[in-house]
Amino acid sequence: MTPDQAPEFQPGIQPRPSLWRRLDMLSRRGLPAALTGMAVLLLSAPFGLPGQAELLPGVVLSSVFFWSVFRPASMSSPIVFLLGILVDLLGFGPPGVMLLVVLLVHGVALSGRYGFSRAHILVLWIVFGGLSLAATALQWGLISALSLHLVPTVAFAFQWVLGVGVFPLLCVVFSTLGRSIANPDRA
Template sequence: MSVDPYSHWHPDQSSGPALAQRLDRLARRLLPGGVTALMIVILAAPSGIPGATALLPGLVMSSVFFWSVWRPASMSAPVVFLIGLLMDLIGFAPLGVDAFVLLLLHGIAVHTRFGLMGLSFLAIWVVFSVLAAAACWLLWLLISVLSLNAMPTAPAVFETLLAVGIYPPMAAAGSWLHRRVWNPEPQA
């Protein structure tokens, strides 16, 4: 590549900070998805946490919902798809089921985000509870249909309750991260 001697563009000087900035932006974009994936992996380990398997869908759903509403760029559809696929592969559920349900949740959240952002926390929680319940039952239905066997309903109810219960702490941690990571400088 020949360097134009009359050019005022000096790639050597400008690429350093630009690369760092770019990496920084990439890291921020991947952070929510990465944290969610990490939670999936950690909760699958035999940690002795009671109800870890029932807690996992709720945790992932609340994470996907929260970030889809507040930072859809960081929780884009491909990221949601990969998270769902990871869940399916680790959890030995029928392949693609979690991905499908999470994508639906993500789609609803993204399309209604401007309405949701104006609501109070309590109202968002109620909306999430309804959506999470629908998602849990859709999961139950899909798994039952795909395995040609009516699954017991008790885990679905338990899963729904845990999803509803886990949202407030999830949202609190999420908004803390949101504020910290996206505005690292203290507000003067």
């Protein structure tokens, strides 16, 4: 093996990473959670855009699903828990519903991540569509049960369509970020 073909990881004594390198790695690892939190804040703000409230769960579910599959260290369970609390505090639904839904999506994504990470983007999109449909149905059922009457399904169907529709666009953005600025290995 020539010196220019040396592997990235070399066994032996390595110098301790500097404080700046560790901070760089930490910031790169935390970028997906920070971007998701900023998206929650922006989509919860009273801008008055049509479909803004319905887009929030789709963006959060897409982000949690994608990063749980491809970078689970960046979207760990405590971070997903905090994001779910943030969505519940800023959202318009009963408290705890989106927290449970986001944690369930995170759990499914983590449990199937080895298969999902090797799948083609269309297969991943179909899987996300089914998972998002189940999450939206669960959200509708919980909100209906907590309000003691059946809530109209039109808003939830619109929310599901927006979430499935925005997933490929977010996948492109997240994949680009995952190869560049959100990659802790490049620190």
